[in-house]
Amino acid sequence: MTTDTDDRRRAAAEGTSSGVLPPVRPWPASRPPGVDFDPDLAELMREGPVSRVGRPDGEGWAWLVTRYDDVRTVTNDPRFGREPVMDGRPARLAPHVVPQRDAVTFPDSSEPARPRRSVAAAFTARGVERVREATRRMLDELVDELLQDGPPADLIAAVLGPFPGAVICELMGVPAADRHEVHTWSRLILSPGHGTKAGERARDEMNAYFTGLIGAREGGTGEDVVSLLGAAVGLGEAALDEAAGLAVLLQIGAEAVTGHTGRMFHLLLTRPDLTERLRAEPAIRPQAVDELLRYIPHRNAVGPPRVATQDVEVGGVRIRAGEAVYVSYAAANRDPGVFPDPETIDFARYPNPHVAFGSGPQRCPGGMPARLASEMLLDALLDRVPGLRLAVPPDEVPFREGALTRGPDALPVTW
Numbered sequence: 160m161t162t163d164t165d166d167r168r169r170a171a172a173e174g175t176s177s178g179v180l181p182p183v184r185p186w187p188a189s190r191p192p193g194v195d196f197d198p199d200l201a202e203l204m205r206e207g208p209v210s211r212v213g214r215p216d217g218e219g220w221a222w223l224v225t226r227y228d229d230v231r232t233v234t235n236d237p238r239f240g241r242e243p244v245m246d247g248r249p250a251r252l253a254p255h256v257v258p259q260r261d262a263v264t265f266p267d268s269s270e271p272a273r274p275r276r277s278v279a280a281a282f283t284a285r286g287v288e289r290v291r292e293a294t295r296r297m298l299d300e301l302v303d304e305l306l307q308d309g310p311p312a313d314l315i316a317a318v319l320g321p322f323p324g325a326v327i328c329e330l331m332g333v334p335a336a337d338r339h340e341v342h343t344w345s346r347l348i349l350s351p352g353h354g355t356k357a358g359e360r361a362r363d364e365m366n367a368y369f370t371g372l373i374g375a376r377e378g379g380t381g382e383d384v385v386s387l388l389g390a391a392v393g394l395g396e397a398a399l400d401e402a403a404g405l406a407v408l409l410q411i412g413a414e415a416v417t418g419h420t421g422r423m424f425h426l427l428l429t430r431p432d433l434t435e436r437l438r439a440e441p442a443i444r445p446q447a448v449d450e451l452l453r454y455i456p457h458r459n460a461v462g463p464p465r466v467a468t469q470d471v472e473v474g475g476v477r478i479r480a481g482e483a484v485y486v487s488y489a490a491a492n493r494d495p496g497v498f499p500d501p502e503t504i505d506f507a508r509y510p511n512p513h514v515a516f517g518s519g520p521q522r523c524p525g526g527m528p529a530r531l532a533s534e535m536l537l538d539a540l541l542d543r544v545p546g547l548r549l550a551v552p553p554d555e556v557p558f559r560e561g562a563l564t565r566g567p568d569a570l571p572v573t574w
């Protein structure tokens with residue numbers, strides 16, 4: 160990371176038109192309520208496409224890229240890598256789970272890591288269709304119970320918590336008897352409130368669990384993710400430990416869907432105009448899911464940075480080899496050059512090339528299961544619970560503190 164003295168030397172040597180590099184801004188400074196856009200991030204976007212932000216540990220600064228095209232450049236250009244991030248350098252702007260090395264695409268590469276390629280088929284639109292019917296039955300049961308128990312209810316505890324986990328377990332091929340334990344591990348890994356030690360222990364236990372399951376399906380021919388990983392291990396295309404590391408990451412991805420659908424229903428239940436439209440026009444729901452993915456910020460702050468492996472110019476700024484660059488997908492999704500009138504939720508928006516799932520070789524593999532779960536939840540809750548509404552004022556909904564992704568802890572509803 161770079162210090163003030165380095166800055167001055169560098170600005171003088173480069174002779175930039177203004178003679179100075181952009182000022183270093185403190186960020187993130189605020190935790191906006193609900194699904195609001197971070198006002199400090201909006202301010203940085205107004206200042207320019209490429210900002211400098213102070214590191215949370217006070218040691219120097221890093222670049223922050225907010226414009227859509229620049230975000231795509233940084234995330235797709237192999238001159239930006241994530242290798243140094245694996246060793247804890249540079250510090251992250253928000254809490255993150257450190258995945259097992261080689262499970263994902265951290266090594267510098269323009270290709271997804273090996274185990275990710277082996278399971279790609281399961282995460283296509285066609286791949287996730289395989290689990291639609293089985294998971295619809297599970298969702299029907301959850302909504303039956305919600306209706307039987309009667310209002311009021313916590314929508315997270317009753318439906319939005321368990322359902323995404325069930326979808327991913329079905330996709331993974333996790334046996335029904337193990338699902339409760341798998342869900343508990345996921346929550347321990349991702350909820351900072353339980354402490355780092357508990358999170359690490361849960362990750363190790365879950366890792367051991369998937370190592371056993373994948374090993375038992377080695378050479379298998381099933382279409383579920385664990386079988387695909389078992390086949391890849393059998394063929395020598397992936398090592399057992401990297402396959403298990405990926406399985407853990409994929410399974411805990413279900414929690415991101417709980418967070419997202421929690422934010423989605425929080426927003427919809429405070430915007431009756433949008434909810435009524437979705438009730439009246441079920442055909443627009445798939446497009447609406449994508450527009451809400453674009454509009455609703457997914458993370459607190461940003462994900463782990465990339466590091467330039469050589470000097471690269473981005474957005475008119477020279478980024479030097481070794482410097483860290485954060486990208487904000489939330490900011491890119493509000494770029495008026497790509498999304499006209501970006502502050503408006505427009506279910507008819509077309510095209511809608513949002514980057515809610517990231518971009519480049521490290522983009523999220525969970526886009527299709529996340530869309531499937533979100534659409535099914537809209538169908539079930541809007542059609543089967545017609546009077547669904549918040550049971551408390553919107554600003555009294557408790558949002559998670561200090562977690563990687565944003566989302567309500569509980570969503571009190573009535574009908």
Ligand code: HEM
Nearest residue numbers: 263264408409412415416419457516517521522523525529
């Ligand atoms: C609405 C729900 C979700 C959102 C908004 C979301 C968003 C993201 C984003 C922005 C990234 C980072 C991309 C980057 O670093 O450039 C990511 C990474 C990842 N996501 Fe998701 N995600 C969601 C659901 C899921 C699900 C359901 C799964 C699993 C099935 C999943 C698994 C992963 C994995 C494994 C990575 C790391 C990829 C890598 O570095 O190779 N996510 N996600």
